[in-house]
Amino acid sequence: MVYIARVFDVFLVEGYKVLYRxxxxxxKSFHKVRAGQPMESDSIQQDIRAFVRDIAKSVSPERLLEKAFAIRLFSRKEIQLLQMANEKALQQKGITVKQKSVASPKR
Incomplete structure (x- = not known):
């Protein structure tokens, strides 16, 4: 919960770029910790989820944010290109990415 609070706090100040960072x-932390070790499951996705679930064993919230902000040359345009590439990859797999607009309640 501490990680979520710290990241959300920085998100409110910095915007969505911090989420990519x-x-x-x-x-990067996952790769560093797991380098040379065999996969725990048949899915890298499951291994990453397990790592994130126990992330406190590997990196503190402060260190995670330090690593995130050490990533340079990450412009808004680069993030948009990355986002479009991710959406295209998902669409090719048959996964649609649609954001539902929230209708305001009628008075």
Whole structure:
């Protein structure tokens, strides 16, 4: 819960760029911790989830954010290109990415 609070706090100040930075920092930490070790499951996705579930064993919230902000040359345009590439990859797998608009309640 501490990690969520810290990341959300920075998100409110920095915007959505911090979410990509934190995601990359998590992946870098996962790679560093798991380097040379066999996979625990048949799915890298499950291994990453298990790592995130126990992330406190590997990296503190402060260190995670330090790693995230050490990632440079990450412009808004690069993030948009990354986001479009991810959406395209999901669509090719048959997964649609649609955000539902929240209707305001009628008075």
């Amino acid at each position: 934190v995601a990359l920092a998590i992946l």
